[in-house]
Amino acid sequence: MAGYTPAIGRLVGILLYARRTTLAAVDGMSVAELDHLQDPSSNSIGALLAHIAVVERSYQILTFEERRLTSEEQAALEPALTLGDEGRRLLKGKPLEHYVRDLDDARRLTLEGLAARDDEWLERSLTAAPAMNAHFAWFHTAEDEINHRGQIRWLRKRLVTPLSHSES
Amino acid sequence: MAGYTPAIGRLVGILLYARRTTLAAVDGMSVAELDHLQDPSSNSIGALLAHIAVVERSYQILTFEERRLTSEEQAALEPALTLGDEGRRLLKGKPLEHYVRDLDDARRLTLEGLAARDDEWLERSLTAAPAMNAHFAWFHTAEDEINHRGQIRWLRKRLVTPLSHSES
Numbered sequence: 076m077a078g079y080t081p082a083i084g085r086l087v088g089i090l091l092y093a094r095r096t097t098l099a100a101v102d103g104m105s106v107a108e109l110d111h112l113q114d115p116s117s118n119s120i121g122a123l124l125a126h127i128a129v130v131e132r133s134y135q136i137l138t139f140e141e142r143r144l145t146s147e148e149q150a151a152l153e154p155a156l157t158l159g160d161e162g163r164r165l166l167k168g169k170p171l172e173h174y175v176r177d178l179d180d181a182r183r184l185t186l187e188g189l190a191a192r193d194d195e196w197l198e199r200s201l202t203a204a205p206a207m208n209a210h211f212a213w214f215h216t217a218e219d220e221i222n223h224r225g226q227i228r229w230l231r232k233r234l235v236t237p238l239s240h241s242e243s
Numbered sequence: 244m245a246g247y248t249p250a251i252g253r254l255v256g257i258l259l260y261a262r263r264t265t266l267a268a269v270d271g272m273s274v275a276e277l278d279h280l281q282d283p284s285s286n287s288i289g290a291l292l293a294h295i296a297v298v299e300r301s302y303q304i305l306t307f308e309e310r311r312l313t314s315e316e317q318a319a320l321e322p323a324l325t326l327g328d329e330g331r332r333l334l335k336g337k338p339l340e341h342y343v344r345d346l347d348d349a350r351r352l353t354l355e356g357l358a359a360r361d362d363e364w365l366e367r368s369l370t371a372a373p374a375m376n377a378h379f380a381w382f383h384t385a386e387d388e389i390n391h392r393g394q395i396r397w398l399r400k401r402l403v404t405p406l407s408h409s410e411s
Contacts, residue, residue, distance in 0.1 A: 082253070085253065092386075093386075116400070116401075214257065214260075218260075218389055221390050221393070222389050222390070222392060222393035223393055224390060224393070225389070225390035225391055225393030225394045226393045226394060232284070233282070233284075
């Protein structure tokens with residue numbers, strides 16, 4: 076992956092692949108579809124997209140700024156980070172473009188941050204979370220996205236207008 | 244990761260991490276829970292575990308044996324590979340240990356195969372699938388598992404006996 080040190084480049088490949096499959100899974104969805112709740116304890120697909128974006132933001136702060144979220148940041152990101160009741164109350168009524176813009180904005184900062192760092196940085200213990208290094212943090216970001224993409228595919232298949240190409 | 248060349252070692256780390264989280268997600272499940280269908284088009288959690296094991300088998304054949312599945316292998320793996328109606332008909336009535344044994348057996352062969360190969364092999368185009376290299380094949384194996392683990396977590400939360408520690 077040009078522009079990155081080798082191990083960071085592999086991670087970037089994983090992050091970009093995960094994102095491409097997420098965006099493919101939600102392509103063309105309407106506001107009503109993005110807001111749909113499969114059952115009372117479900118998260119909407121829109122809320123899952125918001126979650127993916129704020130997880131990425133929180134790992135930027137943890138790894139690039141080497142700090143925990145401030146209480147203001149925590150409060151702002153909380154509904155999408157934790158999902159559940161607050162997410163169901165607040166994360167709705169937005170078109171796909173809204174979520175995609177948040178995802179794109181987050182991703183741009185991630186790629187800039189990773190391009191400016193190297194593989195030695197990647198393996199160092201994080202100041203703000205010493206049990207973790209940036210490699211795990213960024214792998215986990217992709218892994219959490221893939222986990223939720225699995226849920227998005229499952230949920231979308233149950234909408235009236237399913238994906239035209241079915242993927243398991 | 245000791246015993247592997249560097250890039251293979253990173254992949255092995257991802258594979259082991261994915262598996263650990265899958266096994267945590269199904270810990271303690273009964274046959275009835277493993278067989279439960281959330282709705283008529285759902286795959287049971289047991290069927291998803293069977294799927295994860297046969298996906299791993301099929302990528303062993305593709306990358307280590309450098310060939311496509313024979314028609315006999317294809318027929319044998321098909322219900323768990325494709326899931327859907329045949330999976331719902333055939334993949335049931337088994338205790339968790341059955342699925343875990345299949346997963347462990349598949350994983351042992353994967354780790355042996357990867358330990359016997361190197362990073363140069365990892366990047367070579369696959370004879371039986373020239374658009375792909377082994378790196379992508381094994382990343383995709385982990386990625387597909389994580390995708391389905393997301394579904395397993397979602398499905399398990401909706402059983403009468405949910406996971407004691409909730410994970411999104």
